[in-house]
Amino acid sequence: xxxxxxxxxxxxxxxxxxxxxxxxxxxxxxxxxxxxxxxxxxxxxxxxxxxxxxxxxxxxxxxxxxxxxxxxxxxxxxxxxxxxxxxxxxxxxxxxxxxxxxxxxxxxxxxxxxxxxxxxxxxxxxxxxxxxxxxxxxxxxxxxxxxxxxxxxxxxxxxxxxxxxxxxxxxxxxxxxxxxxxxxxxxxxxxxxxxxxxxxxxxxxxxxxxxxxxxxxxxxxxxxxxxxxxxxxxxxxxxxxxxxxxxxxxxxxxxxxxxxxxxxxxxx
Numbered sequence: 001x002x003x004x005x006x007x008x009x010x011x012x013x014x015x016x017x018x019x020x021x022x023x024x025x026x027x028x029x030x031x032x033x034x035x036x037x038x039x040x041x042x043x044x045x046x047x048x049x050x051x052x053x054x055x056x057x058x059x060x061x062x063x064x065x066x067x068x069x070x071x072x073x074x075x076x077x078x079x080x081x082x083x084x085x086x087x088x089x090x091x092x093x094x095x096x097x098x099x100x101x102x103x104x105x106x107x108x109x110x111x112x113x114x115x116x117x118x119x120x121x122x123x124x125x126x127x128x129x130x131x132x133x134x135x136x137x138x139x140x141x142x143x144x145x146x147x148x149x150x151x152x153x154x155x156x157x158x159x160x161x162x163x164x165x166x167x168x169x170x171x172x173x174x175x176x177x178x179x180x181x182x183x184x185x186x187x188x189x190x191x192x193x194x195x196x197x198x199x200x201x202x203x204x205x206x207x208x209x210x211x212x213x214x215x216x217x218x219x220x221x222x223x224x225x226x227x228x229x230x231x232x233x234x235x236x237x238x239x240x241x242x243x244x245x246x247x248x249x250x251x252x253x254x255x256x257x258x259x260x261x262x263x264x265x266x267x268x
Contacts, residue, residue, distance in 0.1 A: 005124055005127070005128075006038065006040075006124045006125065006127070006128035006129075008038060008128060010039060011036070011038045011039060012036050012084050012085075013084065013132075014083070014084055014085055014128060014129050014132040014133060015081060015082065015083065015084060015132050015133050015136045016033070016034070016080075016081075016082040016084055017079065017080070017081055017082075017136060017140070018069075018070055018073045018074070018079065018080040018081075018082070019073050019074070019077065019078060019079045019080065020079060020140070021079075022073070022077050022078050022079040023077065023147070024076055024077045024078040024079075024257060025144060025147075025148075025149050025150065025151040025152065025257060025263055026076060026078040026079075026151055026152045026153075026154060026253070026257050027078070027079055027080075027081065027137070027140050027141055027144060027151050027152070027153050027154070028069050028072055028073055028078055028079070028080040028081070028154050028155075028156060029069075029080070029081050029082070029137055029153065029154070029155050029156070029214060029218070030062070030065055030066050030069045030080065030081070030082040030083060030155075030156050030157075031062075031083055031087070031091075031092050031093035031133075031155060031157065031214050032061050032062035032065065032083065032087050032091075032092075032093065032157060033061065033062065033065055033066035033069060033082035033083050033084070033156075034061055034066065034082065034083055034084035034085055034086065035055045035056060035060040035061035035085075035086040036084050036085045036086060037055065037085065037086055037089070038085075038089075041089075041113060047086075048086075048088055048089075048111055048112070048113050048114075049111070049112040049113060050109070050111070054109060055086055055088075057160075058107070058158075058159070058160035058233060059088065059106040059107050059109060060086045060087070060088060061086055061087065062156075062157045062158040062159075062233075063158055063160075063233040063236070063237055064158050064231065064233060064235075064236030064237055064241065064242050064245075065156045065157055065158045065231070065236070066082055066156075067236070067239070067242040067246075068156055068231065068236055068242050068245050068246050068249070069082060069156040070082075071242065071243065071246035071250075072154075072156070072246050072249055072250060072253070075246065075247075075250040076250060076253060076254065076257065078257075079140050079144070081133070081136045081137050081140055083129070083133045085129045088103060088106060088111050088114070089102070089125055089129055090102050090122075090125040090126060090129050090130050091103070092129070092130050092133045092134065092214065093211075093212070093213050093214050094213055095213055096122070096126055096130070098213075101122075102114050102117050102122060102125065107160075107163055134214075134217070134218075137214070137218050138218070141153070141218060141222070141224070149260065149263035149264075150224055150225075150263040150264055150265055151224060151263070152184055152224065152225045152226065152256070152257060152262065152263070153184075153215070153218060153219040153224055153225070153226035153227075154184070154226070154227060154228075154229065154253070155177075155212070155214055155215055155226070155227070155228040155229070156228075156229055157228055157229065157230045157231075158230065158231045158232065158233045158236055159175070159205050159206070159230050159231075159232060159233060160233050161232055161233065161234050170205050170232065171199060172199045172200065172201040172204060172205065172232065173198055173199045173200065173231070173232055173235060174192060174198070174199075174200055174201075174229065174230065174231050174232065175200070175201045175202070175203070175204050175205055175206070175229075175230040176188050176189050176192070176200070176201075176202055176203075176227055176228070176229060176230070177202075177203055177206060177207065177208035177211065177212050177215070177227065177228035177229075177230060178202075178203070178208040178212075178215070178226070178227045178228070179208040179209050179212065179215070179216070179220060180220060180268040181219065181220055181223075181225060181226060181266065181268060183225040183262055183266070184225040184226055184227040184256065184262070185202070185208075185227040187252075187256050187262075188227055188229070188252060188253075188256070189202060191251075191252040191256075192252065195248070205230065206230060208227075208228060212228055215227070215228055220268070222265070223265040223266050223267040223268075224265060225262055225263075225264075225266075229249070231245055
């Protein structure tokens with residue numbers, strides 16, 4: 001694993017694609033959908049030198065987001081592209097030059113194999129885990145663009161109710177992220193705010209201005225409507241919660257996807 005190439009012969013493929021031939025003009029992506037670790041990076045202490053339970057926490061992946069994305073794809077007859085490996089190997093939602101691309105620590109926890117990553121290992125991880133994900137997104141967007149109409153791009157994430165390091169509580173139920181293109185975000189926010197008691201925020205707990213690399217590369221740069229959904233993890237950590245949120249988002253998204261006026265390229 002410390003060579004210049006990473007072979008995943010006996011490991012899962014880096015990308016899961018759901019409904020690869022779906023016709024709905026919507027692509028759902030999950031940047032932090034999985035927490036897999038290659039066998040070569042599992043030792044006596046656990047994956048990446050951590051207790052296995054740590055990989056199941058928010059530092060390893062976005063808890064519940066993959067299930068919501070899969071259910072949305074099935075309910076809306078849409079395609080979903082999900083990253084299978086933990087973001088602690090290399091984060092597909094960061095630029096490769098970002099210091100957090102291969103984090104040495106996450107929420108105060110040291111990731112020992114990431115302490116001294118050189119250029120060769122960084123390139124190897126990018127080739128094995130990062131580029132296959134981005135290539136799959138581009139491939140599916142290209143297929144949908146050729147088929148028409150212009151697709152919508154929806155990124156599914158979840159956030160921890162509180163960071164161990166910071167300790168601050170996050171009372172919002174769901175946040176919508178976007179930057180200059182608000183076409184999809186505005187519709188999602190309006191629909192969510194109609195739910196009684198729903199605490200909805202815009203660009204919290206993360207900002208689409210400073211974060212959301214995948215949204216910018218695959219959405220904003222191509223002029224297609226896009227937004228990121230962040231659901232609080234304690235609300236989707238069970239099958240019942242995941243099903244409830246998938247149902248709610250399906251109700252909101254179905255008329256949005258059907259709105260022909262939204263499916264247009266618009267550069268900002």
